[in-house]
Amino acid sequence: MSQAWLSYDDAPPFWLPASFFGVAMLWLLLLGGLLLPADMLTANRYHPQLLALTHVLALGVLGNIMSGALLQMLAVASGVAAQRASRLLLGIFLPWQAGTALLVGGFWFGFAPLALQAAAVLLCAAIIRLAWHGLYGLAHSPARDASSRGMALALLALLVTALLGLGLVLTLSGQLPLPLMPLLHSHVLWAAMGWLLLLLLAVSQTVIPMFLITPPYPAWMLSTGRAVLLLLLACSLALFFWPAQLWLPASLLLIPVVLYAVQSWRLLRQSRRPADPLWRQWQGVIACLLLGGVSAWLCSRWTAWPSLPLLAGLWWLGGAGLGATLAMLGKILPFLAWLHLKRLNPPRGLLPSTHGFLPESAQRRVRLLHLLWLLAGTLWCWQPGRFHGLFALSTLALASYALWLGGKIARRYRAVQDALSTAATH
Amino acid sequence: MSPVDLRHLAPPEPMEIILDAAEQLQDQQTLAWILPHHPTPLLPMLTAQGIDYRFELSGDGGVILYISKA
Numbered sequence A: 001m002s003q004a005w006l007s008y009d010d011a012p013p014f015w016l017p018a019s020f021f022g023v024a025m026l027w028l029l030l031l032g033g034l035l036l037p038a039d040m041l042t043a044n045r046y047h048p049q050l051l052a053l054t055h056v057l058a059l060g061v062l063g064n065i066m067s068g069a070l071l072q073m074l075a076v077a078s079g080v081a082a083q084r085a086s087r088l089l090l091g092i093f094l095p096w097q098a099g100t101a102l103l104v105g106g107f108w109f110g111f112a113p114l115a116l117q118a119a120a121v122l123l124c125a126a127i128i129r130l131a132w133h134g135l136y137g138l139a140h141s142p143a144r145d146a147s148s149r150g151m152a153l154a155l156l157a158l159l160v161t162a163l164l165g166l167g168l169v170l171t172l173s174g175q176l177p178l179p180l181m182p183l184l185h186s187h188v189l190w191a192a193m194g195w196l197l198l199l200l201l202a203v204s205q206t207v208i209p210m211f212l213i214t215p216p217y218p219a220w221m222l223s224t225g226r227a228v229l230l231l232l233l234a235c236s237l238a239l240f241f242w243p244a245q246l247w248l249p250a251s252l253l254l255i256p257v258v259l260y261a262v263q264s265w266r267l268l269r270q271s272r273r274p275a276d277p278l279w280r281q282w283q284g285v286i287a288c289l290l291l292g293g294v295s296a297w298l299c300s301r302w303t304a305w306p307s308l309p310l311l312a313g314l315w316w317l318g319g320a321g322l323g324a325t326l327a328m329l330g331k332i333l334p335f336l337a338w339l340h341l342k343r344l345n346p347p348r349g350l351l352p353s354t355h356g357f358l359p360e361s362a363q364r365r366v367r368l369l370h371l372l373w374l375l376a377g378t379l380w381c382w383q384p385g386r387f388h389g390l391f392a393l394s395t396l397a398l399a400s401y402a403l404w405l406g407g408k409i410a411r412r413y414r415a416v417q418d419a420l421s422t423a424a425t426h
Numbered sequence B: 001m002s003p004v005d006l007r008h009l010a011p012p013e014p015m016e017i018i019l020d021a022a023e024q025l026q027d028q029q030t031l032a033w034i035l036p037h038h039p040t041p042l043l044p045m046l047t048a049q050g051i052d053y054r055f056e057l058s059g060d061g062g063v064i065l066y067i068s069k070a
Helices: A015-035 A048-078 A085-108 A113-139 A146-172 A180-212 A220-241 A247-252 A254-269 A277-299 A307-342 A360-382 A384-425 B013-023 B040-048
Strands: B030-035 B051-057 B063-069
Touching: A015 A048, A015 A085, A015 A307, A015 A384, A048 A085, A048 A113, A048 A146, A048 A180, A048 A307, A085 A113, A113 A146, A146 A180, A146 A220, A180 A220, A180 A254, A180 A277, A180 A307, A220 A247, A220 A254, A247 A254, A254 A277, A277 A307, A277 A360, A307 A360, A307 A384, A360 A384, B013 B030, B013 B040, B013 B063, B040 B051
Parallel strands: none
Antiparallel strands: B030 B063, B051 B063
């Protein structure tokens, strides 16, 4: 789709997506804070601390940014209005934060069953509310473009991820007699290849042509999303019933990743704005998707190196996921601040341009810090005992800078709002 | 009057430029820009400022937006 379809009439109030984006940076700060005392000496993908850290990144950081962006995209690109925004905050935002905190605490303190069960209930409630808002809204929306359909697929994958997570918690605490490893691998696959990749596919079909001035993604990208969903279903069935056949759907899952990477790379080469910071950021996202996808595929064949699953997770979640969400935030947040203030009809000269809210130089520094963070994370995956301090410090640096930028945008926003109120009372 | 090509700019820069120019528009004056597509989100904002607008196809895939005071 093109930006010609975007409509800002249904956009939610600024504070709704901004709450999700702001709290995500606090979770990133917590990730750094938790890495400092972490005592995992060797790479072990099932270590409780690693599970806690992974969920801080997946739910606290990425989940919040993705949910905030999804609510905004659903309203603006698909006409799914966020009416009663305070109810969405109550039904999604609050249980999401409480559930994530309990889940992280539950893992950190050695699989505490009560905390994990409460977390699963709260997170499922938040995700069902989000999925209901999105899927019900999309079913009643006239929008039939690739982004809208892609968001529906991503929400379906999120719902399956949450139900598999609930099954995992109930199995871990002895409430359900389900096979643990097939559940765990299915949960990871649906979260990473379903929710994350499908949302990336959906959102980039609007955002990349719009901000980098490229031709649109081809129509077959939507079929790629559907194929991912079918392959995930095949993987889950194979994991539970025919584990010897898993290699086939799992290998086929690499094809959509490569197709998306190749297609995105071709579009970047046709961009009319190659100097835009987003251009280099998206190049990094593509590289990390390929690195993460191939590493994850190798994990099932080459079990001798325990760092490989950690690297696959880092490059997929931290490289592609965090890279993409930070890049999108750099574009979307100043635009939203500018747009909401513009609609208040400020007098001439009062409202700064979007670059006044966030200059491109700041986005370049975010990219550099993210790159250093990724490098430190790669070393940490190799030797956690030796490099956890470096990884913690680079996480704290990235989170602090992102929070400082967020604060700067908020201060500029409030200054214009205050000036408008003062002008109205005189 | 030749329209200014804004197709190389990323959003919302074209929107910022057009709204800024609309605020300074004089009576009887007409301004024009070439855009990559029909600027749907911009139109309610122009209407709110009391601006009339019309479109022409640029012939190379874009649209030309003309604005004048209502």
